[in-house]
Amino acid sequence: MKEELILPQCRYPWPTIPSPIANAFDDEEKAWYDNDYTFISEEGIKRCKPQFLSRVATYMNPTCDSMDRMRPCARLMIYITIFDDFFGMTPANELKIMADRVYEVMMGQDPHEDEIGILRQMAQARKEWETFMPRFWIDRVSINFYEFIMYGMMEEIPFKQAENRTYPLLAHYLSFRKYSIGMWPYGDLIDPSVNYALPVHIYNHPIIQRCRELLSLIIVIQNDFASLKKELEIENESLNIIFILRNQYKISYQEACTEAMKLHDAYAQELDDLHQSLPDFGSFQEEVYNHVYHIKLQISGCADWYYNSGTSRYEHKAFIVPQYGREGDDIIIPHSIFIKE
Structure with missing residues (x-):
């Protein structure tokens, strides 16, 4: 009898809430690809459109009913995902240059006409946020995006470029994957979605930082379950918690799934326990409680997107080909187009 691998679904001790504007940006998203993502091939754009990446923003921020507040969030959901997909194999020295340029644009510089179109999406999102979000929040999301590249994508490069499959230990994997999953800037999107930015001293509180870290760690495992079927078909793929647990502890795929789900549930x-036992934040108590509540909604909303949005992202050959990938149907971007003398 052929062995089957049963993948458990991620479930949570809090509700999943549907967004009133769940599919609102489907048409705009297509236009963004056609206008600003032409650095990938026509085939790559065709692969992107049925992934419904803009819906990640609405599913993960389901209490927001404002198109204007959600639009720049939808832009970010797309440009962070495409940036990761396309530049995930880029050498570290080039990626550092790109990270610096992205940070400059997110902080206020406009891209040049001949620069890559993804920077136009970043600049437009920033301009939209500037109409209703405070400067300290713009700084926050810009720094967190920079760290997504430097502490996340950069740390994955040795494993992605290794000639033979190489596995990090679990502790090492989680230390960089919690950045490369992109949830630090994703978590920042709670603020525009509820139209309230956590003050700096509240945001920096260790309880809030731990809740944000848990957002990242939970989504890491959630994502690894969602992508496992596709990644089993990739010859040298090692950056999935199921692969890592299986290799580190010499257990079966099914046992690795069980162990990963135990960690996820913990x-x-x-x-949930931290949310129910927050310390005294004084006059900010209601806003802090609401923020952590929305962290939880982001988690259950992301799972809802994986399972129920109709995305094709985790189907065979749904991803675009990365800049330094092995297939030849996408245009390679010289890193010099990020840099203007």
Whole structure:
């Protein structure tokens, strides 16, 4: 009898809430690809459109009913995902240059006419946020995006470029994957979606930082379950918690799934417990409680997107070909187009 691998679904001790504007940006998203993502091939754009990446923003921020507040969030959901997909194999020295340029644009510089179109999306999102979000929040999301590249994508490069499959230990994997999953800037999108930016001293509180870290760690495991079927078909893929647990502890795929879900559930319970036992934040108590509540909604909303949005992202050959990938149907971007003398 052929062995089957049963993948458990991620479940949470809090509700999943549907967004009133869940599919609102489907048409705009297509136009963004056609106008600003032409650095990937026509085939790559065709692969992107049925992934419904703009819906990640609405599913993860389901209490927001404002198109204007959600539009720049939808832009970010797309440009962070495409940036990761396309530049995930880029050498570290080039990626550092790109990270610097992205940070400059997100902080206020406009891209040049001949620069890559993804920078136009970043600049437009920033301009939209500037109409209703404070400067300190713009700084926050810009720094977190920079760290997504430097502490996340950069740390994955040795494993992605290794000639033979190489596995990090679990502790090492989680230390960089919690950045490369992109949830630090994704978590920042709670503020525009509820139209309230956590003050700096509240945001920096260790309880809030732990809740944000748990958001990242939970989504890491959630994403690894969602992408496992596709990644089993990739010859040298090692950056999935199921592969890592299997290799580190010499267990079966099914046992690795069980262990990963135990870790996932423990993180989810910790987040729920922290939400129910927040310290005294004084006059900010209601806003802090609401923020952590929305961290939880982001998690269950992301799972809802994986399972129920109709995305094709985790189907065979749904991803675009990365800049330094092995297939030849996407245009390679010289890193010099990021840099203007």
